[in-house]
Amino acid sequence: xxxxxxxxxxxxxxxxxxxxxxxxxxxxxxxxxxxxxxxxxxxxxxxxxxxxxxxxxxxxxxxxxxxxxxxxxxxxxxxxxxxxxxxxxxxxxxxxxxxxxxxxxxxxxxxxxxxxxxxxxxxxxxxxxxxxxxxxxxxxxxxxxxxxxxxxxxxxxxxxxxxxxxxxxxxxxxxxxxxxxxxxxxxxxxxxxxxxxxxxxxxxxxxxxxxxxxxxxxxxxxxxxxxxxxxxxxxxxxxxxxxxxxxxxxxxxxxxxxxxxxxxxxxxxxxxxxxxxxxxxxxxxxxxxxxxxxxxxxxxxxxxxxxxxxxxxxxxxxxxxxxxxxxxx
Amino acid sequence: xxxxxxxxxxxxxxxxxxxxxxxxxxxxxxxxxxxxxxxxxxxxxxxxxxxxxxxxxxxxxxxxxxxxxxxxxxxxxxxxxxxxxxxxxxxxxxxxxxxxxxxxxxxxxxxxxxxxxxxxxxxxxxxxxxxxxxxxxxxxxxxxxxxxxxxxxxxxxxxxxxxxxxxxxxxxxxxxxxxxxxxxxxxxxxxxxxxxxxxxxxxxxxxxxxxxxxxxxxxxxxxxxxxxxxxxxxxxxxxxxxxxxxxxxxxxxxxxxxxxxxxxxxxxxxxxxxxxxxxxxxxxxxxxxxxxxxxxxxxxxxxxxxxxxxxxxxxxxxxxxxxxxxxxx
Numbered sequence: 039x040x041x042x043x044x045x046x047x048x049x050x051x052x053x054x055x056x057x058x059x060x061x062x063x064x065x066x067x068x069x070x071x072x073x074x075x076x077x078x079x080x081x082x083x084x085x086x087x088x089x090x091x092x093x094x095x096x097x098x099x100x101x102x103x104x105x106x107x108x109x110x111x112x113x114x115x116x117x118x119x120x121x122x123x124x125x126x127x128x129x130x131x132x133x134x135x136x137x138x139x140x141x142x143x144x145x146x147x148x149x150x151x152x153x154x155x156x157x158x159x160x161x162x163x164x165x166x167x168x169x170x171x172x173x174x175x176x177x178x179x180x181x182x183x184x185x186x187x188x189x190x191x192x193x194x195x196x197x198x199x200x201x202x203x204x205x206x207x208x209x210x211x212x213x214x215x216x217x218x219x220x221x222x223x224x225x226x227x228x229x230x231x232x233x234x235x236x237x238x239x240x241x242x243x244x245x246x247x248x249x250x251x252x253x254x255x256x257x258x259x260x261x262x263x264x265x266x267x268x269x270x271x272x273x274x275x276x277x278x279x280x281x282x283x284x285x286x287x288x289x290x291x292x293x294x295x296x297x298x299x300x301x302x303x304x305x306x307x308x309x310x311x312x313x314x315x316x317x318x319x320x321x322x323x324x325x326x327x328x329x330x331x332x333x334x335x336x337x338x339x340x341x342x343x344x345x346x347x348x349x350x351x352x353x354x355x356x357x358x359x360x361x362x363x364x365x366x367x
Numbered sequence: 368x369x370x371x372x373x374x375x376x377x378x379x380x381x382x383x384x385x386x387x388x389x390x391x392x393x394x395x396x397x398x399x400x401x402x403x404x405x406x407x408x409x410x411x412x413x414x415x416x417x418x419x420x421x422x423x424x425x426x427x428x429x430x431x432x433x434x435x436x437x438x439x440x441x442x443x444x445x446x447x448x449x450x451x452x453x454x455x456x457x458x459x460x461x462x463x464x465x466x467x468x469x470x471x472x473x474x475x476x477x478x479x480x481x482x483x484x485x486x487x488x489x490x491x492x493x494x495x496x497x498x499x500x501x502x503x504x505x506x507x508x509x510x511x512x513x514x515x516x517x518x519x520x521x522x523x524x525x526x527x528x529x530x531x532x533x534x535x536x537x538x539x540x541x542x543x544x545x546x547x548x549x550x551x552x553x554x555x556x557x558x559x560x561x562x563x564x565x566x567x568x569x570x571x572x573x574x575x576x577x578x579x580x581x582x583x584x585x586x587x588x589x590x591x592x593x594x595x596x597x598x599x600x601x602x603x604x605x606x607x608x609x610x611x612x613x614x615x616x617x618x619x620x621x622x623x624x625x626x627x628x629x630x631x632x633x634x635x636x637x638x639x640x641x642x643x644x645x646x647x648x649x650x651x652x653x654x655x656x657x658x659x660x661x662x663x664x665x666x667x668x669x670x671x672x673x674x675x676x677x678x679x680x681x682x683x684x685x686x687x688x689x690x691x692x693x694x695x696x
Contacts (some may be wrong), residue, residue, distance in 0.1 A: 089468075090465065092461075125481075136419065152454075
């Protein structure tokens, strides 16, 4: 097995977040479920945007946020995602590159505009996400760089993008290349809404041995296993995946590797919880860096918990403090 | 004189702010003067952006921020500014409309892309601005709506945009229309860098009676009068402009109308000074609303001071609290 050049290479949604405050009444009028993530087409996105308040824009995407975290932790990260040749695409490419994440995917000159996620923040600080995937779901096998995939210790895939048929084809090819090169493949279940319509295919993917490391929260793992408790869900899935990591909100996280169970409490940084956006993304970043650098489960969980604690201590889904110093402390 | 439909109509730069943190060393390497505002061409903007850290984007522009403030104060505001038919133009138009500011200027389909202001925030919270004006300085007479100008009690112009020859032509035509309809014309000196190269033309404009209300800070009024103290500068200019308003940082503001001088202290809201960006813009908003609604100088200054205090109590150049409630309190 040749040496790796990257710790983690992610394939995910390349989207720009468009964030505005909204009232609870607005969510009711628009029939949006608070805290959920829904997918909009171009017309639906335009209609919702027209009703939104003044917004601010930042680069986002769950797996992209995770790669931002890997880079902030001192890891070598890469990201594969499709943007269009437009201003939002330029912003996305600028931001992820500025964080030190390798981003080689060429912008698409034709087709849909760069994807965006319209985020409504209610007075209780909850976020309701409405994604127009645009160019992001036009990702195809042609966007892959086989050398880049072979050079990454871990390939990290998100269910948000996987549920779209075209990108799933690209992900399947990337998994094949990664495994052929002796690399690990990690997969995050992303959101409960990604699972139900695709449960059978997801289980088949796990049964085929395609996934070495599965990330989920409690709701997601129960939904995938179709079982009412986290423990039962882990028990049902652990023969299919060598390593399962489940985040349990304020109760920390648990990792189960071939029957061995290790858990870790949450960490606390600064003022505590200001905005929980990005907690799961950054937890995954920390755990992935630990695994890529040969740390044991307990230490990987600890790095994940600290990275998650940092991102929830301020507004925004990408790290702002020196994560390397926090881990060393 | 017919009734007015708007309290204030502004003509200014339509730009999207691109805000990133930067080190002091970075400013030195890039030969940027901290706290200054400089104009970049497309290549210069692209080169600086490529070196900037991850950024966030918000709609900006000095006069546009002022109109956001007028609307937040319960005033009827309009804005005239040129954007391109692109994503940043869409963002700008969305945001100013979402604030309740009338924005009728059609996007330009050809020509330069929508303007942006690359803002570098150093650890001392100072902001260094680098503007690529793009479509904003392609504003021409064709963009004007004569009925809209006639329907506004005050026409408000910013020197940032005025110093560009094309837009200046549009502003001159707008001033003519406004005065013909019996309206007032207000002008802000914007920034010291706008004044020196254009001092003679600015003085000629004042001598011609084109400006009824002049906004400046102390450095700007001294630069325009080419005199070493604020009092001397006001004395030298007061015969040329019926009403001069000068903001004096932490010492508040002073208004001089036909020899009568009224001053007001700064106001304080919430945590005090968090980010001074937008203080001058919002002070102008409050003063303009007061004047448009027939308030006296002291009350207009007071509204301006409260609006300025609100915007410096948080990050960002546009108001976030209920300004109407703050004024009423």
